[in-house]
Amino acid sequence: MSTPQPPMPQAAPDRWAAPGPAYAGYTSPIPVVRTNLMHAVASEWTKIRSVRSTLWTLGVFVLLVVGIGLLVGGVVAGTEADLSGSNPLELGFFGLLLGSMCIMTLGVLTTASEYGTGLIRTTMTACPSRGRVLAAKGLVFFLVSFAVTLVSATLVAVAQVAMLPGADEPSGEDWLRSTVGVSLYIALLGLLSLAVGSIIRHSAGAITIMIGLLLAPLVIALFMFSESLKDVQEFLLEYSIPNQLSVFYANSLSDSGPSGWGPLGIILGVTAVVFGIAFVLLQRRDV
Template sequence: MTTPYQQQGQAPVPPQTPPQAPPQPPQAYAHQQPQQAPQHQAPHVPPGYVSPPPGAPAQPYAAVGTYTSPIPIQRTHLGNAIASEWTKIKSVRSTIWTLSVMAALVVGIGFLTSASTNDSDYTSAPTTLPGFFGALLGQLCVVTLGVLVISSEYGTGMIRTTFTASPARSRVLTAKALVFFTLAFVTTTLSLALVTFISSGMHSGPKVMDPSNDQLIGATLGVGLYVSLLGLLSLAVGSMLRHSAGAITTMLGVVLLPSILPAFLMMSPSLADLGVTMQKYSSPFALAALFQIDDSMGSGWSQLGVLGGITAGALVAAYVLLEKRDV
């Protein structure tokens, strides 16, 4: 079989192969190093890291650093919680309005009562009497404020932020109780003292009965303490119920029911003694006893002690429920 080249009378051309590089001398490979197998690199250890002793768990590197914050770190305490609660209670409008209405009722009603009476009306009653009528209505404002101090945070969800910032819940409740009780006591006592000063200035003379020291203390410090304890009881009820409307309704029943129910209980001979006892420890009777309107009522300090015991029991229950609940 002849090829095309033979038919044409030409010599066959051999197939071309790619050119190869000329061999290099052995010294040309002297600069090249043999490749080594990759080795595991040790993790970077930050400066200042100290290895844990044998048997102890290793600490993460993030926990060991050389950076020192310029801000001093201090452990929180009750004083920080009190400062926080004071900032909150003075920043809320309801606090200012409620206390203002309470002071206006106590001072305004006391002034109107003093202006509408004569010197002859105080021959057997002390001149501190006008403050009694204002305190009857002013206590309702303090009761309402005591509930709102804590229940408003539950209603808005702010209580979650409060407990996140201060995980010690008992500390938060203690701070709220201290701040509210101090504010209510100071405001109520100063309002009653102002009424006493106004009434004594408007009615003076030989026939006017000057109040004794016990009557002055009872009409100012005693009544201020009683009203503040009512507000503190409202705060405990608000912490347990966590609902503003429900807690306010409950406290209005606590204040008003012992004043209304005895009238019905006394209709029955078998329940008359219970009605008399309930009336003795009702809020209007206790306030009248602290003002010492009548010697037969006593000094009112026994009613104040009963209210203090009830408030302490309610606070203990509020502390227990606060620790058991999620929020």
Template sequence: MTAQPTPRTPSPGAVRQAAPETSYTSPIPIRRTHLGHAITSEWTKIRSLRSTVWTLGIYLVLVVGIGLLVATKTHDTDYVDMPYTIPAFFGLILGQICLITLGVLVISSEYGTGMIRTTFTASPQRHRVLAAKMTVFFCVAFAVSVLSVGLVGLVTSRLHNDSSNRDWLDTVFKGSLYVSLLGVLALAVGSILRHSAGAITTVLALVLVPAILPAFLLIPHSTRPIGNKMMEYNAPNALAKIFHIDKGIDGGTAQLWVLAALTAVAVATAFALLERRDV
């Protein structure tokens, strides 16, 4: 019978030599990410996309170009009880379509190209990404709107020798806020539907259908109350109230609150679905 070899127990010194203690410190600083980092990332995206340059460029041409063209065709007596920003109203009616389109493309383009997977890999907290997109877009849309509407008002006041008796600065901020909220609503719908054409069509329907449908609802007596409400709160009439074309006591404040409430519902829905669905 062959004897089994006795296993040798290594000495403590040999163990220390076989597994020396080592430590490594990365030269790259590790920081906790926050919303500011996501906002910086989204700002880099939105200012480097050609779609942003084109849509905002067309928006400026429509608001400023049409506004100044209308201003040159008016007279001093037209502004006795009207704000100088009225010419910008005609450009905003068309320009709001640009902000709606850009709002949808800010998020739907990433779903279309698959880039959204990379975005969520870099920032796993999806709600932070969506909040950053909405914040950056709203700030850009509001700033560009204030600049364009304010420029039209300023040039118009110089052309007509300050003959207006109405303060026009409130129309600059309220009008800019209204169209910017429309863009945020479009962004939320784009996040919900994840399809550019479908989201743009949906938001345009929300804007245009209430402006067209009252023409038919006001004919039968039974549907007139619905038609009157649509006439009062649709987007063109809301802007008309803000710019004091359709004279009202609140100057479009009620319409602004309705749009804010509708946008809040869409934003809440977008955040809820974002966490529940796969990319």
């Protein structure tokens, strides 16, 4: 007669096993949401407003634009010169030219600083869609820089018109170009810097490149005394960033070249091309 065998021990249930019939009616309390561009925008907005570099660079920008604009307006008003036939809005050019370096610096830091700190790895892990990250950075930065520039340029324009009553009354076109036009140009210039920062991945290098792009063509053109280089000199003068910026104030440095809203189309085209290059490199290179 055979002895009865003891029952085989049952394996402990695996708590991480795939849900079976016993879990058929379970619903997770955590909602599952498909992420989109607006989630990335919210993340980038949190970044850009929570770092000190944003407040410092935008603060210096406002100080330069408003401070220099009011200073130049006060100096011109104190000369008691005949201002008939002049446009008082032209005096806003000087502050914006210097202030543009702050916007370019902030644009570079928006992307390149994450590579320096290693935060870019966390960013790409949270949002694997690299194109979405770059688009969100560009959108947030463009809106912030445009808004700050528009408020600063409008404040300076209003103050200069009030300080120089002897000058001609600006037309609606003059107001639009010296406020909205220059604000769009400066914001696109900063967006170009953002794309360069994404390509170079080094803050100091990208800032140097952008400042060189801002000043080098004009400085080189001023020292071209040879007659054989006359055409090159005119090209550099006409398409230098300071000259394109002055076009919005109807005060171009040359008699030919871009006019009206032309500089806006040029900077838009250049920014689109460089932004496309940054997008392609971001997809192909490792972070």
